[in-house]
Amino acid sequence: MRVVKTTCPLDCCDQCGLRIWEDSGKIVRIEPDPDQPVTGNMICSKGKKHAARVNHPGRLRYPLLKQGEEFNRISWPEAIEVMAYNIKRSLNQGGPLSLMHYYDAGYSGLLKNIESRFFSSLGGCTLHRGSLCWGAGIAAQKYDFGSVLGHPYHDLLNAKMILVWGRNPANTSIHLQSFIRKACQNGVRVVVIDPVRTATVSDANVHIRVKPGTDGALALAMGHVIIENGLIDRDFIHHCSTGFDQFAELCRDYSPEKVAGVTGVEAGIIKDMALEYAKIKPAAILIGIGPQRHSNGGNMVRAIDALAAMTGNVGLRGGGASYANFRVTRHLDHSFLEGADLNPLHRYYPKPRLAESLIEIADPRIEFLYVSRANPLVQAGDSNRLREALSKVPFIVTADHFMTDTAAASDLILPATCFLEEEDIYFNSMSHQYLNYGVKLLDPPWECRSEYEVFKELAVRLGISEFPGWEVGEVLARAIRPLTEATGISINDLKEKGPHLLPGGDDIPWKTRLFDTPDGKYNFYSKTAKNDGCDALPVYREPFELNDSALHAQGYCYWFLTPHPSDSIHSTHRIPGDRKAPYAYLHPGTAAKENLADGDRARISSPRGNIEAKIKVTEDLPLETVMVYEGWWHYSGAAVNKLTSGRLTDMGAQAALYDCLCRIEPA
Numbered sequence: 001m002r003v004v005k006t007t008c009p010l011d012c013c014d015q016c017g018l019r020i021w022e023d024s025g026k027i028v029r030i031e032p033d034p035d036q037p038v039t040g041n042m043i044c045s046k047g048k049k050h051a052a053r054v055n056h057p058g059r060l061r062y063p064l065l066k067q068g069e070e071f072n073r074i075s076w077p078e079a080i081e082v083m084a085y086n087i088k089r090s091l092n093q094g095g096p097l098s099l100m101h102y103y104d105a106g107y108s109g110l111l112k113n114i115e116s117r118f119f120s121s122l123g124g125c126t127l128h129r130g131s132l133c134w135g136a137g138i139a140a141q142k143y144d145f146g147s148v149l150g151h152p153y154h155d156l157l158n159a160k161m162i163l164v165w166g167r168n169p170a171n172t173s174i175h176l177q178s179f180i181r182k183a184c185q186n187g188v189r190v191v192v193i194d195p196v197r198t199a200t201v202s203d204a205n206v207h208i209r210v211k212p213g214t215d216g217a218l219a220l221a222m223g224h225v226i227i228e229n230g231l232i233d234r235d236f237i238h239h240c241s242t243g244f245d246q247f248a249e250l251c252r253d254y255s256p257e258k259v260a261g262v263t264g265v266e267a268g269i270i271k272d273m274a275l276e277y278a279k280i281k282p283a284a285i286l287i288g289i290g291p292q293r294h295s296n297g298g299n300m301v302r303a304i305d306a307l308a309a310m311t312g313n314v315g316l317r318g319g320g321a322s323y324a325n326f327r328v329t330r331h332l333d334h335s336f337l338e339g340a341d342l343n344p345l346h347r348y349y350p351k352p353r354l355a356e357s358l359i360e361i362a363d364p365r366i367e368f369l370y371v372s373r374a375n376p377l378v379q380a381g382d383s384n385r386l387r388e389a390l391s392k393v394p395f396i397v398t399a400d401h402f403m404t405d406t407a408a409a410s411d412l413i414l415p416a417t418c419f420l421e422e423e424d425i426y427f428n429s430m431s432h433q434y435l436n437y438g439v440k441l442l443d444p445p446w447e448c449r450s451e452y453e454v455f456k457e458l459a460v461r462l463g464i465s466e467f468p469g470w471e472v473g474e475v476l477a478r479a480i481r482p483l484t485e486a487t488g489i490s491i492n493d494l495k496e497k498g499p500h501l502l503p504g505g506d507d508i509p510w511k512t513r514l515f516d517t518p519d520g521k522y523n524f525y526s527k528t529a530k531n532d533g534c535d536a537l538p539v540y541r542e543p544f545e546l547n548d549s550a551l552h553a554q555g556y557c558y559w560f561l562t563p564h565p566s567d568s569i570h571s572t573h574r575i576p577g578d579r580k581a582p583y584a585y586l587h588p589g590t591a592a593k594e595n596l597a598d599g600d601r602a603r604i605s606s607p608r609g610n611i612e613a614k615i616k617v618t619e620d621l622p623l624e625t626v627m628v629y630e631g632w633w634h635y636s637g638a639a640v641n642k643l644t645s646g647r648l649t650d651m652g653a654q655a656a657l658y659d660c661l662c663r664i665e666p667a
Contacts, residue, residue, distance in 0.1 A: 005033050005498065007426040007436035008047045009419040010569045011105035013173035015428040015436070016043045017499060018050075020420065022441055027051040027420065036499055038153060038432040044174050045567050053418065054442070056575060059401050060415035061446035071413065076447060080454070082412055084461045086368050086395040087122065094364025096123035097347045100393075102354065104132065104374035106572060109424035109438065110479050111452055111472060112373060113337040118455045119370075120339025121466040126366060128351035130653025132379055135351075137292040137323045139652030140301035143526040143534070144309070146516025149509035150322035151284065153179045153431065158318030159284040161189040161277060165304055166215060167288025170199035171566040176286070176431065177203065189280065191273065193218070194290070195561065196627065197620035208273065209622055211264040212559045212658065213543035215291040216300035218270065219307055220540055221259035223251040225274035226310060232278075233312025236522075240513045241309060243525025243537075250537050262540075264622075278311050282318035290563065293658040294543045298651035302526075302538035309522045315510040322509075328427045328435065328502055331483035342466055352655035353646050354380050358389035371398040372416075372451055377405040378571040378633055381644040381655050384609045399451050402575050405634050415448040422450045423472045425480065425494065433505030435483070437494035534651045544647065545661040556606060556661040558590070558626045562640040565629040574633045582638035584613040584664065585627040591617045594664055601667040604628065606660055609642035612667050626664050 001023040008016045017036025021029035030051050032043045063079035064071040074082070090098045101119045103112075119125040131138075141148045156162060156179045169177040181203040184190045190204040193215065201207045210218050226232060227248050237244045256267035256274075263270075277283050285308055291300045305321045313319035335341065349357035354376055358366055369390075377383050377390070387409060390396060396410040407413045424438040444450070452472065459467035468475060477484070477491045484490050489500055517523050530536040545551055546559075568574060584602055586594075596602055600615045604626055613628055621627055632638040647656040 001028070002441070004439050004441050005035070006420065006438045006441070007499075008043070008050070009107050009109055009424070009426055009438070010046060010572065011108055012046070012569055013169070013430040014039055014044070014175045015108065015426060015432070016047050016175075017436070018043065018047060020441060025442060027054050036434070037501070038434065039175050042174065046569060046573060049573055050420075053401070053573070053575065054420055056402075058575060059445070059448070060403060060407075060413060061448070062415060063447070064413040066411045076449070079412060079414065080457050080461055083397060083458055087462065090367035090395075091122065094367055096345055097126050098364040098367040099125040100366045100369045101125045101127060102369060102371045102374060102376060104376075104379065106373040106375070106570070107419065108426055108428070109419065110332065110337075110427060110476060111422070111424045113334070114452060114475060115372060115455065117337055117339035117342075118459065118467050120342045120344035121459065121464045122462075124344030124346050126347045126349065126361065128354070129348045130351045130648075132352060132655045132657070134289045134292065134324065135652030135654035136298035136649035137287065137289060137301045137652070140292065140298040141305060141323055143529040143651070144302055144305045144523055145510065148324045148326045150325035150431065151320040151509060152506045155317055155508065156180065156183045156188070156284055157186065159183060159188055159282055160318065161280040161283040162191070163277065163283070163285045164190065164192045164200060164204065165285055165287050166194060166290035167286050168194065168198040168200045168563065169286075170202070172564050173431070189276070195622050195625065196563070199566075208265055208269065211262070211622070212561060212625065213294040213296065213546060214263040216296055216303045216538065216540040217254060217259045217262045218265060219300070219303035220251050220254035220538070221256050221263075221270050222274035222277065222307055223247070223303070223310060224254045225256060225271050226278045226307070227251055229275065229278070231275070232310045236312040236314065236513070237310065241522040241524055242519055243523055244310070246537055247306060247524035250539065254540070277307065281311070281313065282316045283311070283313050284319055285321045287321060287323040290658070292649065292654070293656065295647055295649055295656040295659045296541045296543060297649045297654065297656065299535055299538040299540065303540070306524055306538060309524065314522065315508065315513045317508055320509060324430050325433060326429050327433050327504060328429060331435075331480065331486065331502055332427065333479050333481050337479055339466070350648055350653040352381055352648055352653070355382060355386040355389040355646060358393060367394050369393050369396045371396065371406055371410070375400070375404040375406045375571050377409060378631070378639055378641065381641050381646045381657055382608050383639060383641045385646070399454070404571070405639075414451075414454060415446065417444045417448050417450045421445075421448065423476070425476050425491070433502045434499040435480070435494060435502055436499045437491070439495075529651065532651070541650070543659045544656075545659055548661065551607070551661050554607075555663040558624055558662050558664060560604070560606065560643055560660040560662040561625055561627040562630040562644070562657065563627070565631060568631045571631040571633060574631055574636070582613045582628060582632045582636050583616045585616050585618055585621050586664070587621045587623045587625070588617050588619060589623050590625070591615065596664070596666060602664050603667045604643065604662050604664050606643035606662045608645060611638045611640065611642055613638045626662055
């Protein structure tokens, strides 16, 4: 039996260090790596599931080619030949823009990103901008601060108050939750702002139940109270920011009395929370991805950022408005991985509008689609329309571990390696700033191959010299060259010495109070946002479907909530044969109104489709809402994105997946 150290590859806030026990080519045990400074002595249930996933008998074993209505096994030489033929056919018919490369973050290893260089070596391709998940919040913080930087988890212990805003780390970031719990036990005031009484509330002093999609109005009302009571940090505002007068004028229209009717939070509670936050310093805000998944999501994050700035809680230990942490990307050579030096031709579309783009893009139309690290038929909005759009693409290739919904809609399926079957480097853009080496522990089973090996062979078949035929270690060393040149840290250091904290990885963001914005100051009023066609100020706008009278007339009157579950990252752990059943959660009042009870089967519908699930009645949910956890595959009957739309957020070209009204009835 061998024991090795590696890192969890999931698209997760924590990216835990792991110790893997292997015996005769099988993973027999997975435990936390106590030497990982942040994640220490615990891992979540998702990390523990890697053994079942890697060893799963249902993994794809061989290349599969669709012939008629069935998939048939073919050899790798045949698979390479089929891909090469369809790429050349597409290039001859429409040039590089007839190729589309679709990917997401189902795997956080660095090596996968070299797929982009392959397409650049073909002359380019059609690519997405934006994201399904968190792009609005990223765009918002770039407008405000110039870059997206977060405080290290341990800095929460320096706070006197913590606002956990639209975030449920008890489900999605157990190590962050442990710091919140410890802070609360040490007397730090912890307030959770969320429509749902989540598991995170158990480690908080107060739960503020805000109506979905109205967080921006709540933040502006808090700003109104803080300004009215003269509790702003005049030194920060005068010397370190611009546009505060315009922002203050905006806040004048958001009195607590007016906003109470919008948010469902009593005016007195808004006032008390605002005064408490402004008077207790330092105070930290942890912003989740939930609020910014609405059509007004970017402005909601900007309004929350402004609370930290106006009170001077920026650049302080125990302060900040932490959303994500992009410090690591400054030390990686993304230009090389993307093939920017090859001057590729690119055409862009908004990522959430994949279905519309496949249908509408012309001159040239999409002839060839390559999908990796993603299952868009489950993850993208309006999945019924996406299925129709995919059927019109002449040739689709998907690389994956299992027969996902997207793989089943493809023409060629490539069996990909899992993280323990290939060498890689892992990094995190959400929280801690450790760079981690991932060892190759297992030989790939059956005929599984890494995507890099496939592209190397395909490049030779196509006669492409610009795509490197290097060993994996050489590619990884090249990808971290900026880090090596700046610090001397090499890939051998990562192999031999374990996780490396990146330069400044534990720093307090903006401690110099010099920002990365064009004027070097915090921007309450963003000229950059205005130039990009967004609001210069973080105005509050109602989510599109919230008061749509036509939808209400058809019975669509419940807000459809689809948060992250505790046992899966998106659809990653919903594998064939998973017997766990989905549930629709309702408040007792909603259940009584719709004549539903625990265990009943219900149909949930939107104008775009319908799903079915068993009912669970709980007072953790507010009235007039229906909640189903996201990530369920279509075979479950509860793939939530059958209901959601392809609408975009106000900035960041992100999916407004949470702008969705539904109705519910007995199935």
